[in-house]
Amino acid sequence: MSIDPRKFADVDRMIHEPARLMIITILSAVDSADFLYLQRETGLTKGNLSSHLSKLEDAEYITIEKTYRGKIPLTICKLSGNGRKAFTEYRDQLKYIVDNT
């Protein structure tokens, strides 16, 4: 069975980028995660992670809350409703492509 190759182009590129895919995957399994956890799990540098988080926040896929634990700054990230929907669609698209190629 084969599919229209244009289906590949429909994949959400905001999520498809490997680093952002890791971030979204982690956030999809939990309610929220802080910057340190995401950094340790993804293996990204602080600057790189910050940049990807900003892009995801601009796309309204995640929400970022800056707070403090004692005197330590804390950045809490959450997958938004839009982000969860986009991730589900992305997984369905990918599954469709894999199943039909």
Next chain:
Amino acid sequence: MKNNLEQITKRTRQYWFSDGFVEIVNGVIFLLLGVYFYVQYSLPSGSLWLFLLQAGFVILLIGAIFLGGRLVNILKTRFTYPRTGYIGFRTPPKANRWISAGLALLMVILLLALFNATPISLNWLPATTGFIIAAFWLISAARVRVLRFYFLAVMSMILGAGLSFAHIGVLQGIAAYYSGMGLILIGSGGLTLAKYLRQSPEIDENPAIQGNS
């Protein structure tokens, strides 16, 4: 990037148990339950203290579970989150919680009916307790894929069955089961904590840099 997505999700779900605090705190609660049943066994029947202890069991248990949960959070905030980060887990939907509570209640009613119907089966209370708690560890092991939970399930079954076969008495058996299982949980959690602390030293850097996203 080499980790696949399934592994990332799996590790994220296992994170709550990565430091051993859940087992240690549960172990302390089990030890206290062991002491509770041993005190019950030691008190003369008909004494006011025995009555108060028996009447207050549910309150003591709920209090211990509530305080245990708070203690785990305090320990994680002090030791785990500064080392490897914070995760907030999703709370299960209300319907799921009601189903769990209903199943637990049904299990208690069935057990009480069983013990009332066959008085000699009270001797099997440690074994029954051991198997129920083993079932909890097996369900947890299957859900979060933490291998040491299988070991805890096996230990719970062996300990409970062993104490029932030993015929040391119902209260003594239950007291010994909870004390023994408490020590096993503290041991398992302690080893996990030692490994976690060795692998995750405290981050020593300017905290102002962290989280500048």
